[in-house]
Amino acid sequence: MSVVDVGDQVEVAFTSAADATVSVTWIDPAGTPVTADTPVPESPTEPGRYVVTLLPTVAGVWEARFRATGAATAVERYFVRARSIDGPPPLATVGEVGELYGTMTPAQETLTAALLRRASEMLRGQFPDLAARVASGQLSADAPAMAVINMVLRVLRNPDGLRAETTGPFSRTYDTTVAAGLLVVSDSELALMTPGTAEAGALPVSVVIGRPGLASNTWGDSIEYQKGLRHGPWW
Incomplete structure (x- = not known):
């Protein structure tokens, strides 16, 4: 499935046997055929490749249904999702x-x-x-x-x-x-x-926590004194 904007043409390719008779039915998101059994010519440079350009006019999932007869018999369905170009832009670039x-x-x-x-x-x-x-x-x-x-x-x-x-x-x-x-x-x-709320587990930036063995009690006292915090037990 490919994704295009509403109003943009989309090229859909169908592969079958060379010299087959191929047609396409273009079906809108409501399931209504917009075109039915439109002949699709074979590529002059790529035998067995049949390319058609289609146009989705409303948002939703469109279907291109190919039918091959003659040199080969097959039915294949391709889908294109057309998205609306309306609405707000992305929040970043x-x-x-x-x-x-x-x-x-x-x-x-x-x-x-x-x-x-x-x-x-x-x-x-x-x-x-x-x-x-x-x-x-x-x-x-x-x-x-x-x-x-x-x-x-x-x-x-x-x-x-x-x-x-x-x-x-x-x-x-x-x-x-x-x-x-x-x-x-x-x-x-x-x-x-939600500004003003802290994530779970986050610590206030002004709190200093000492760990035994990482620094002396004197150093911890100094940091707390500089920050104006009340000195409590070392833990």
């Missing part, structure tokens, strides 16, 4: 992702654009009032952008969903909730959307 990811190939840029669009839809679905909160100043406009950039970077850097790896004597295991190779709204992204 390919260039912003590239600033953190590094140089990308054209294929990676195309993938990034698709991931950004879907990540933005996911975040807007999670927070239906997102645009209103940004417009009112309750939420920084940079926060949604940072969230979707992080979501996309995880997929780009770990496209196969690797959850553990071993190199020599060293091994690493990733959080399975965010290392699936799929777009996921993590706790970090949720925290970006």
